[in-house]
Amino acid sequence: MGHKIGGRGVTWDRVNGTSLEVACDESGSDGENLTGGNTDVFAHASVRLTEECAAAQVREIRGRIRSPAEQYKANHLLREKHRTVLEWLLSESGPLFGHAHVHLVEKTFYVVDRTADLLLGDPGAAGALFRAGPRTFTEEEWREFLTAANRLLRVRSAEGPEEPVAGFFRTVDGLLRAYSGTPAADVLARLATERPRAVAYRDGIDSAGPPLVPLLNPLLPSVVRTAAHWSRGGRPVRLAHDRQNMLTPERIAWIERTARRQGVGLAGLRLVVSRYDARVQLADFLAGIARSIASDELNGRGDPALAALLRPYTGASAVWGDARSWARLSPAAMESGHPAMDSAGPATGVNSPA
Numbered sequence: 001m002g003h004k005i006g007g008r009g010v011t012w013d014r015v016n017g018t019s020l021e022v023a024c025d026e027s028g029s030d031g032e033n034l035t036g037g038n039t040d041v042f043a044h045a046s047v048r049l050t051e052e053c054a055a056a057q058v059r060e061i062r063g064r065i066r067s068p069a070e071q072y073k074a075n076h077l078l079r080e081k082h083r084t085v086l087e088w089l090l091s092e093s094g095p096l097f098g099h100a101h102v103h104l105v106e107k108t109f110y111v112v113d114r115t116a117d118l119l120l121g122d123p124g125a126a127g128a129l130f131r132a133g134p135r136t137f138t139e140e141e142w143r144e145f146l147t148a149a150n151r152l153l154r155v156r157s158a159e160g161p162e163e164p165v166a167g168f169f170r171t172v173d174g175l176l177r178a179y180s181g182t183p184a185a186d187v188l189a190r191l192a193t194e195r196p197r198a199v200a201y202r203d204g205i206d207s208a209g210p211p212l213v214p215l216l217n218p219l220l221p222s223v224v225r226t227a228a229h230w231s232r233g234g235r236p237v238r239l240a241h242d243r244q245n246m247l248t249p250e251r252i253a254w255i256e257r258t259a260r261r262q263g264v265g266l267a268g269l270r271l272v273v274s275r276y277d278a279r280v281q282l283a284d285f286l287a288g289i290a291r292s293i294a295s296d297e298l299n300g301r302g303d304p305a306l307a308a309l310l311r312p313y314t315g316a317s318a319v320w321g322d323a324r325s326w327a328r329l330s331p332a333a334m335e336s337g338h339p340a341m342d343s344a345g346p347a348t349g350v351n352s353p354a
Helices: 051-065 080-090 107-120 124-136 139-153 162-178 183-192 195-208 219-230 249-261 278-298 304-313 323-329 331-336
Strands: 020-027 041-047 100-106 237-242 266-272
Touching (some): 020 219, 041 219, 051 278, 080 304, 107 183, 107 195, 124 139, 139 162, 139 195, 219 237, 249 266, 278 304
Parallel strands (some): 020 237
């Protein structure tokens, strides 16, 4: 499997007759700062088109936008004056319909999910706490818990290994005292007993250095999810991904091993320069557009028409905890013809990272 970085994406690792190549890019990466970064949604988009077709579609977009910019980004399409171009791009008559996918991650839920998995080995506990927390605690208290959890899991810390642990359990203990007997307290009580696991995690970072796969970085598991989507039905898939510092040869090897372990038909992953690969440029468009639409829905300012246009591209593997917004973004809403809330809340259609 090649791990090459190259120039024009037409000469390396040509796709053979039995596998499919899909181009990928992301939007919303803030490193490990998932509770205080610039974005609250991470989106990983993928496009299945030939390079020739993608180049023609990029030219079409340029012609419709009529902007002098040499390189276009999603924010060009998100401007109100280009609304018709945006709607065309996502519509059934547009170039992406049936040829693209986007994996969405709600960042605050990702923090809760990773915390529950590390300390409890029970990703299902994340959904219960994420539902009960905002209903039980004040907004400030819930934000304090999320921030403390982010600090606990974050690899880089100027405080040493002890303070992230102490700060997290101070927060958990305080909430337990204030809200004893509530549904949220059930999960908090379990977390409160797992200080040894938290200490071992921080000590491991302090002694052995940063882990190969940071718990709080959603990119690597998102790549595995993308490969799983396109390899359904047993057809192997190759990924051509925009260059990312996170995608080192060692981490690419981790992606490949994880894919094999999960039965995902990932035949290889190579890095390309988006400037020279129109397919990646289209993936960049879709990632930025999807992140913006999903973030608006998450924050209660969604556009129903745009949410409806995005639904064919989302998938049930999204790592999403907010039930209200997911009911508008989920492909299940498209299938039923209307947003459908489930009494189980965000557990429906929401899975843990790979």
